[in-house]
Amino acid sequence: NAGVMQNPRHLVRRRGQEARLRCSPMKGHSHVYWYRQLPEEGLKFMVYLQKENIIDESGMPKERFSAEFPKEGPSILRIQQVVRGDSAAYFCASSPIAGEKLFFGSGTQLSVL
Amino acid sequence: AQTVTQSQPEMSVQEAETVTLSCTYDTSESDYYLFWYKQPPSRQMILVIRQEAYKQQNATENRFSVNFQKAAKSFSLKISDSQLGDAAMYFCAYRGPGSGNTPLVFGKGTRLSVIA
Numbered sequence: 001n002a003g004v005m006q007n008p009r010h011l012v013r014r015r016g017q018e019a020r021l022r023c024s025p026m027k028g029h030s031h032v033y034w035y036r037q038l039p040e041e042g043l044k045f046m047v048y049l050q051k052e053n054i055i056d057e058s059g060m061p062k063e064r065f066s067a068e069f070p071k072e073g074p075s076i077l078r079i080q081q082v083v084r085g086d087s088a089a090y091f092c093a094s095s096p097i098a099g100e101k102l103f104f105g106s107g108t109q110l111s112v113l
Numbered sequence: 114a115q116t117v118t119q120s121q122p123e124m125s126v127q128e129a130e131t132v133t134l135s136c137t138y139d140t141s142e143s144d145y146y147l148f149w150y151k152q153p154p155s156r157q158m159i160l161v162i163r164q165e166a167y168k169q170q171n172a173t174e175n176r177f178s179v180n181f182q183k184a185a186k187s188f189s190l191k192i193s194d195s196q197l198g199d200a201a202m203y204f205c206a207y208r209g210p211g212s213g214n215t216p217l218v219f220g221k222g223t224r225l226s227v228i229a
Contacts, residue, residue, distance in 0.1 A: 033216065035219075040221070040222075041221055041222075042206075042219030042220050042221045042222055043158070043204070043217070043219045044219070045216035045217065045218070091158060093158075101160060101163070102160070102217065104157065104158035104159075105157075106155060106156050106157045107156045107157075109156075
């Protein structure tokens with residue numbers, strides 16, 4: 001059973017471009033969480049999704065950021081018109097049941113030039 | 114809002130020795146969960162140990178154990194017989210009661226170095 005898969009591992013974008021980060025949860029997991037880690041900081045919650053539904057997006061910036069978890073395919077975190085302050089590591093985690101142990105991916109390091 | 118504080122940005126320990134990482138948290142809840150995660154250079158977040166607040170007994174996982182002091186809102190991690198592979202960032206995390214839509218709240222981490 002493969003772990004949580006995130007790609008790409010590294011993503012470089014210029015200011016104003018779009019960034020798409022992908023997360024494939026572990027097999028059988030229908031709960032996905034996205035976290036952001038700034039340098040020398042802990043992880044900060046962004047959004048919690050179940051298949052086709054956003055359950056909690058209280059940690060998402062109000063503009064430019066969106067997330068989805070379609071019925072088929074990976075969960076996508078989309079950042080439009082990236083700025084330098086978006087540079088961070090973005091982690092995805094999944095669980096089989098709400099509130100159960102989270103399994104984390106290795107993250108996507110986004111660098112905005 | 115719940116907060117998690119790790120007051121030691123960096124710690125070091127000699128191989129085979131014991132080290133304790135500190136964590137305090139703030140919450141008004143009586144039922145919650147506490148975690149320690151390890152983040153090696155590979156960046157993968159690995160769950161080290163988990164504690165349910167309603168359990169008085171301290172959790173242990175092999176060389177890792179916690180000292181959970183609920184009244185003091187303290188949750189320290191003890192690593193015994195430290196190994197070179199224990200070198201990593203360690204994050205303390207809190208999750209409140211309820212279903213899965215209560216997100217983890219992380220501290221800023223402690224960087225542990227193991228000296229051969």
